[in-house]
Amino acid sequence: MGGIAVTTTINGDEVDFVCHAEETLLDVLRDRLGLTGAKEGCGTGDCGACSVIMDGRVVCSCLVLGAEAEGKKIGTVEGMASGDKLHPLQTKFLEHAALQCGVCTPGFLIAAKALLDRNPDPSEEEIRYGLAGNLCRCTGYDKIVRAVQDAAKVMKGA
Amino acid sequence: MTLGADFTGQKFKSVGTRPLRPDGVDKVTGRARYGADFNMPGQLVGRVLRSPHAHAKIKKIDTSRAEKLKGVKAVITAADLPDLTGGGDMFDILDNCMARKKAFYDGHAVAAVAAIDAPTAKKALKLIKVDYEVLPHVTDVDEAVKPGAPLLHKHMFTGGVEPKPKKPSNIANRCQYGHGDTEAGFKEADVIIERSYRTEQTHQGYIEPHACVASVSPDGTAEMWVCTQGHFVYRQQCAELLGIDVSKLRVTSSEIGGGFGGKTHIWAEPLALALSRKANRPVKLVMSREEVFRASGPTSATSVDVKLGAKKDGTITAAEATLRYSNGPYAGMWAELGAMTSFACYDLTNVKTVGYEVLVNRPKVAAYRAPSAPMAAFAIESAMDELAQQIGMDPVKFRIKNAAKEGTKSSYGPVYGPIGIGPTLEASLKHPHMKAKLGKNQGRGMACGFWFNFGGQTCTDLNIGVDGTVALAVGTVDVGGSRASLSLVCAEELGIPYEQVKAVVADTSTLGHNDMTDGSRGTFSSSMATIFAARNAIKVLRERAAQMWDISVDDVVWEDGQAKAKGQKHGNLAPLSLKEIAAAAPNTGGPIAGHSEIVADGAGVSFATHICDVEVDPETGATRVVRYTVVQDAGKAVHPSYVEGQYQGGAAQGIGWALNEEYIYGKDGRLQNPGFLDYRIPVCSDLPMIDTQILEIPNPKHPYGVRGVGETSIVPPLAAIANAVSNAVGVRMTHIPMSPPRILAALEKKKAH
16 A cells, blocks of 8 residues: 655644555645644535635645645644633634634635734735635624624634 | 413513523533443444445345345344334435435435444445346436436326326425406516526535434333434434334434424334344444435525515516425425425515425435525525616615514415514614625625424423432523523422422433424423423412411412511511422422423514625635624513524524535436535535624513524525625526536626626
């Protein structure tokens, strides 16, 4: 069978894995490393449920090959909280009831974190366009946008 | 059923507050486990082979080469499943899961494999040879009813027609609802309008594809982990289809990544079980997004004719609708639901609706949030708007004049109790949104919507721990925060803090049967069962307190989460808290619990009115929703944040349906847009904030006045947006979705006149 040996950093930890050439980063995260926070909603980069941060950029992990993770720094939803302290976005998503089924939530949290990291004070429009790569079918986005606005406020004050 | 209290004017402590949901932290940290997030030791990967033809006879399937491939552990076709020919509904369900004699649509399953990994399973599918005889197909709802259309079933004679037709047809059934004499009613009318409308097929569009892990043991027991809206019903149907004893199939519902009705039907689950049985290994089967579009869901495409008559003073004298709904290849009751809901908002003397269930070579239609009602509402509420214009009345006031009220005989039969259509209209009339100024190229529309709401079989266990915390086991799948609302109800009834309750969704082996989370019944039904379970637990708690005090149980009351001894003679007894009674339980009779098994009758009907402003770009035909308001009756909003969420989510789905979403079939009968790139659902930058106003007209049949809230919100948007677009561009839009090409075509047509 063979495979490609990859060394990467995930949520700050150095991780080694072996994967096949055709395996996506999403496959590796979910099936080899047990990190099932990222979801496969489409497998074609259209829904954003598999979003992770790779070297500071949001990517659809279904469009990245596992082998491409070599030497990269990957951030997933599992790494957002520090210890038992939730990230302000996680707290605000809960407070604003910004999730219903919750399956898109990891992707939204990752996309929102990347947005606030590069633009700490986004307008509503910037939030809406910043999150336009993530599909949510339950909420109509209203409470998601409010949660991100509120989190931005908290993070600026911090 | 005695509810034991006057529900009106009830004061609540927990119900109506907005605590964090109990499953929330797991969902924001990635820890929550959905359908595809679960694995069993030794599991195989299941994959399904699907028909590339819209309509084809399956002459032969040769699986021998696939079976010989190294790593393939099982291959199945319909031959590995029971032959239920002549078995009615169960035949249809199984035939949809795996085609037996004919493939009826592009994407219809014809074989499945289980292999040691995904690449092997994929390779095996390619080695299966299916010998098809391709047949003429029909995918369009209007084409399918024409004489000479290709027939899906040679022995299908339209039901509900007397005498029985002599010729077979693609119309599976005809139904009729209404009362009075519409012919006489139209004679009284000063203005009559007649219009025809069409809506295209849409998908529920849940972000989580169908997924399950099935494990069947040679000893006759089986387990299944699955994303579903109703694990008890999945168990029942899978057991029946596969010949497994119901109690020996344990089904656990995963967290569910959206369903909207699409996960009330079984799809690949029986195949996973059959593969597991044949391979004697667990099998994990996850659909791809393409499979979700081609072979699960969708809702009906429709073609509806409406005739309305009114007097100059605004009184509707007669109303008629003829509704043709596509069903996919198997008979459903989708047109019937459309026919029932069409005129449910109004108090009509003469009303008649006729529905036709039309079979086409498209996937089997599944429930989609208030199934069938949005399309009927689109037609009726569009015609209502035009009629209001023609008699020169404000559209809201016209509807208020004709609105159903308590005591109205509904168009589908029952007489209404207290209902919310009038109040939602009055609230809309007063809403600031109605008075806001419109900009250039903008238009405003409004529309009403109705949904029945369901009750049904429900079962709840409430177990009090030794530390006084409460474990609440419910059997309705939590699709959008019901564990929070049910914990609130439990806390309310017991008089304890919300944090003292932990609600879980129990599996099928640890709780009695529960119907699906459908018909907006989750919180309605399970809260009713929870209240009764809590009352049963309180009875035990009072008995235990009486024992601890050595007094008569008749002298013990339950107030504010405590047992209190009433009467002068017990004046010195300090109240006993739930915690104290729970701590003493080992010595007063053992565990304390309350159970409830009910048919939750009395789901109160639900009404909403939506207001919408749109801006249409005359150059491109693109429409943008610039403001949206939902006014809906909740009966009693248990957790208002999640009630608002239901209102907003339904509106957003309706906006997508109205403006963009559509199944597109080629001449070859194949679905051309089975992915989120080409089947585009609304994204964050497409929508405005969605304002909500919750009205509370208590449902007298529920102890707290609760009505279902989940579905009604998708009923008005199609019409509200169509009315807004029509007002913006000055042309009546009668075809959904109002995509840019359709709007441009309408504008061109207007210019030409």
